[in-house]
Amino acid sequence: MRRLKALLIKEFLQMRRDRLTLIMMLGLPVIQLVLFGFAINTDVKHLPTIVFDQSLQQDSRDLLSSLEASGYFDVKYLAASYQEVNSAVDAGKVKVGIVIPPDFSENLKHGRQAAVQVLVDATDSMAASSAISAAQLIGQLKSQDILLQQIRGFSGHPTEKPYDIRIRPWYNPDFVSAFYMVPGIMGVMLTMTMVMITSMAIVRERERGTLEQLIVTPMKNWELMLGKIIPYSLVGYVQVTVALLAGVLIFDLPIRGSLALLYALTALFILASLALGLLISTVTKNQMQAMQLSFFVFLPSVLLSGFMFPREAMPIAFNLLGNLLPLTFYLQILRGIILKGVGLSVLWPQIVALVIFIIITLTISIRKFQKKVA
Amino acid sequence: MIKLEHVSKNYGRVLGVNDISLEINQGEIFGLVGPDGAGKTTLIRMIAGILSPTMGAMRVLGAANPEIIKQYLGYVPQKFSLYGELTVQENIFLLGSLYGQDKEEIEERANQILDFTKLLPFKERLADHLSGGMKQKLALAAGLMHRPKLFLLDEPTTGVDPVSRREFWQMLYRLNKEGTTIIVSTPYMDEAELCSRVAFMHNGKVVDCNSPEGLRQSYPYRVLELNAKEPSIKRYLAIPSVMECNKFGDKYHVIVKDGAALAEVKLTLEAAGLISEALKEIPPTLEDVFVALASEVF
Incomplete structure (x- = not known):
């Protein structure tokens, strides 16, 4: 001792x-x-974004503001051509490019599929996956709203969503x-x-x-x-x-x-x-x-x-x-x-x-x- | 006190010590002398129980198991092996406690030993800030804290100034008088002269072991000292009766076989026009002995 x-x-x-x-x-x-x-911080937010909106209607503005409101996309530039979107992503000025075609609103009105292109710079996989999942989620929510409205229009009375999945992140909710x-x-x-x-x-x-x-x-x-x-x-x-x-x-x-x-x-x-x-x-x-x-x-x-x-x-x-x-x-x-x-x-x-x-x-x-x- | 029988130690393929048999008695100052790489350190480390021999039997203080005699053994390694970031006193206290001494015992002994080694004024100094000679004294002091019966020192004075060396040896003599058996290795011949017995080591073997006087007496040749300034003296002495001619400082030691050769050397020098008064026979020094022993081994 x-x-x-x-x-x-x-x-x-x-x-x-x-x-x-x-x-x-x-x-x-x-x-x-x-x-x-x-x-x-693995939850990547505020990705610099360029938008090429060829539709310039209420619907496209509505979609863009939803995307911005999610906090994942900061619209930094407005492009006048597809080429401009490409070069901004190439130059690394933005991580995400959103392209809305001219017939976007038209398609929506006639109940056809309205395509939106989201270009993601996936060299940084963490940022890319954040952007992809955010964009997908917003797309789904938007589609769901429209579908519900259409159904309501047919049947004449309010309808509930068929599935209601509620996610509770335990232990670290924020x-x-x-x-x-x-x-x-x-x-x-x-x-x-x-x-x-x-x-x-x-x-x-x-x-x-x-x-x-x-x-x-x-x-x-x-x-x-x-x-x-x-x-x-x-x-x-x-x-x-x-x-x-x-x-x-x-x-x-x-x-x-x-x-x-x-x-x-x-x-x-x-x-x-x-x-x-x-x-x-x-x-x-x-x-x-x-x-x-x-x-x-x-x-x-x-x-x-x-x-x-x-x-x-x-x-x-x-x-x-x-x-x-x-x-x-x-x-x-x-x-x-x-x-x-x-x-x-x-x-x-x-x-x-x-x-x-x-x-x-x-x-x-x-x-x-x-x-x-x- | 210490008995080695056919002890060998090899490091892988390299032979450190080769078939050594030795007996060291109580009360001796036993010197291990030899060139670097002769196996001195290996031998001391084996006696200290740090290395175990590959072959052969060893008894130190009557015990074959080195663990049980550690209490009676002091060891000063070749390289300074105390803690540089600790003060002189802290190092000494640490060693005392490691040998199981209690506080009063340590304090009393520390004062005594620091006084003995003249380190008392420096006891608060960090070991790193000591001079080379003082470091060696500290190592000596630390090794003596538990009053060992057998004290092993591995080249304790290498790199130490001549004054400190003399002081160091005076301390060893005093310890020896108090009854401590000392085994010390040294590359210096003047220090070998101070031992009671000397083992000359070469290539892992003990070539000869005797008292300094005994070693000199067994020297088979005669030594002529030549006081000459002539730088090419060796050329003149290239005659059959001269075995060797070694430079010792500003003098030469001319080694000859017998008395007849003395006259021959004298004649040769006179013929070359050199003064022969500068030539005289001297008793062989230990260095002469070791040079001869080393060349016999080759």
Whole structure:
């Protein structure tokens, strides 16, 4: 115990004297939250739009104002020719071009199909899909109104819509991106600090020879490892707390589930990440290698864990690959507790997965660590 | 105290230490001397329990398992291995605690040891801000916190100024007087002279092991010291009775087989018009011995 205490004191003294790393560890959560929380918005609105209205009747104006009212399309230019629409999209001045043919009103009046062309610049797939779905939805609503009017005209009494599908977006009804992003960023940030800083801290001891001085003392291996795990776990908890506070204060993040459960399960993720960092430190020779290998873990964690892209959309192989990353499960835990307010009865599979990961990784790294020492 | 029997250590295919058998007794200052890459560090690390031998048997302080004797062992690695961002005192306290000492014990011993190493005025200084010599003293102090019975030092004075080197060795002598057995590796011959026994290592083997005096006595040749400014002296001495001619500072050591060769060298020099008064026989230095041992190995 005395030895462990001495190691902990040493570790905290080192942290305190390495100001830059300390500031990075504690400031990173806030900076990343603000950056990602404000900048990333998957619901793309206000797309610059050019309109080529050849009909210029009440009906076409009506359609255009509906499109504008949706908030997705900002009509920036009015074109006088089809060519003008093309070149505006080509030049990137607009993302959407709407072309209304001259016979638009005529067709509507005679109950024929009235075509409208919507050109979308799909180089940015996220913006394109927003535009496409908004345009389609408005088209359908407009058609529905006209159909209902026609039916009423025939039968002479009011008619109800045959289908009434009501959508209720649960957990995040206003589609606030920050609600989805904040828990994700917490997980990503923890991965980065825990895996990278831990592996580098251990490799630095080996690189500078201080590990050799520690090995000749009667200290046990487990004391050496706990001496690293405890301080960095504390750093992880400080980061989580800072991130949660920032999330609540800046983005009004609701925390619907049990905060105690969140903190308890965070321990599992921190341990899993530290075990990974330990493993990296046993296979690398210097801090540079440790950093590169950490990035090798970090990038798939960002891409495959469901932090940015929905895992449901991934090919099966990549979906399975994501199951090897602790962040995948931690994100489900975080979003589950923070946004949905669920508890252990729902989250147990994730817990089991993390525990399995910890056991396997820790066993391998302890084995390898001892070999390196001997 | 330490017994090595046919100990070898290889790193993959590279042989670090090759079939060494040695016995080191209590109370010795045992020197490991040899060129870089001779296997000195590997041998010390094995005795310290950091590396385990690939082959052979080892007993240190009577134990075959290095774990159980760590308490009695002090080790100063070749490279400064304490924490640069910690102060002198913090480093010393850390090492004391790692050896399981309690607070009073540490404070008492720290004062004593800092006084002994003359580091007391610098105890609040960060280790990174110490000079090379002071860093080595700190490493020595840290290694002595737990009063080891066996103290291992791997080239502790490499890159240290001559005054600090002398101070350092005075400290080692005092420790040794207090009963600490010391094993020290060094590339310096003048330091080898200060050991009670010296093992000369070359290519992973111990070529010879004896007291400095014993090593000198077993030297089979005679050494002539030549005080000459002539730069091409070696050319004149290319005669069969001269085995070798090595430059030592501004002097030359001419190695000959026997007394008869002495006269021959004298004649040769006089014939070349050089003053022969500058020539005299001297007892062999350890350096002469090691040069001879090294060339025999080749």
